[in-house]
Amino acid sequence: MPMKETQITQETPYLLLDIKKLDANIARMQTHLAKLNVQLRPHVKTNKSAQVASRFFDGAEKPITVSTLHEADFFAQYGFTDILYGVAIAPNKFEHVKKLILAGTALKLILDNLQTAKLLLDFASRHHLPVNVLLEIDSDGHRSGLPPCDAEIEAIAQLLQGSLVTICGVMTHAGNSYNSKSIAEIEQYANQERDAVVSSADMLRSLGVNVSIVSVGSTPTALFSQDLTGVTEVRAGVFAFFDLVMAGLGVCELNDIALSVVTTVIGHQKDKGWIITDAGWMALSRDRGTANQKVDQGYGIVCDLQGNPIGDLIVTAANQEHGIISSRSQGHVEHFPVGTQLRILPNHACSTAAQYGGYHLLNLENDATPYWERINGWA
Structure with missing residues (x-):
């Protein structure tokens, strides 16, 4: 939808x-x-x-x-x-x-x-x-x-x-x-x-x-x-x-993952095959829980706004506020113009969600309140 x-x-x-x-x-x-x-x-x-x-x-x-x-x-x-x-x-x-x-x-x-x-x-x-x-x-x-x-x-x-x-x-x-x-x-x-x-x-x-x-x-x-x-x-x-760690264990499928981070393309490094977004590790977390699994998903799998994975794109690197998307196989990366919005499936739902004050909601019936707040921290 x-x-x-x-x-x-x-x-x-x-x-x-x-x-x-x-x-x-x-x-x-x-x-x-x-x-x-x-x-x-x-x-x-x-x-x-x-x-x-x-x-x-x-x-x-x-x-x-x-x-x-x-x-x-x-x-x-x-x-x-x-x-x-x-x-x-x-x-x-x-x-x-x-x-x-x-x-x-x-x-x-x-x-x-x-x-x-x-x-x-x-x-x-x-x-x-x-x-x-x-x-x-x-x-x-x-x-x-x-x-x-x-x-x-x-x-x-x-x-x-x-x-x-x-x-x-x-x-x-x-x-x-x-x-x-x-x-x-x-x-x-x-x-x-x-x-x-x-x-x-x-x-x-x-x-x-x-x-x-x-x-x-x-x-x-x-x-x-x-x-x-x-x-x-x-x-x-x-x-x-669910998250990518659970999917890597075979506990769920990618399509079961209910949580994602929406990010925007803010630039490119075309000679490196990079797409630059506004979701770095402050948005995705530093968690690399899939690194020791059969398939390393970097900092997250890249999807379109409907949640469908795009080729073999993952977030391969993350600075504090910048995410770097590239092809897992180092192949050609389809051009995504500045302003394009994408969804990133997280490695670890707990640590990714902890970066935010709440959830924007998708597929909620009678969505009079399309945003749910959450708490963070210890006090």
């Missing part, structure tokens, strides 16, 4: 969100998880928008995952009060946590070490503040977390037993799934992710802990899990938009 003239002529660069594709991506995830009988707790760090987040839910229950307490503040204002703060808590955030809890937010925190558990227990005791926590389990050595069934898990459980700090669950993130070379490998990571948290949950239950939440999360494993027995919820976020 051609974009409206008001969109074509507005200043660039800007962020364009295709609502039809967004809704289809959400429906795909919901349908898959319904078959596995688990709840979706979407990670809103990708979209950071109340309007986008509302499209995940039909009923009153709206559990979400956030990456900052600033996001928790923002989404709580819109009725998203069942919130998991998906980063291990630090002591300098305890006061902010207290404000959120006292305001009525059902906030859940992440612990992954005994030292922080002691500090949180001391704070909760001094302030008579009930706090719910999940223990983070390291399922693949990708980043933080406790090894499955580690002795420190038992130590934390014993420390917190009968206190104001309640362990209500366990969580993990299969980050290594982003390095997978095949769907079969993604499925293996999904099983590994599940087994790590389920076994740790069983260990805690054997110690008398009432574990009600067993949480896994990554878009690749979420979409290709075949058995989530013992898991209660899935956290994933980028699936709503």
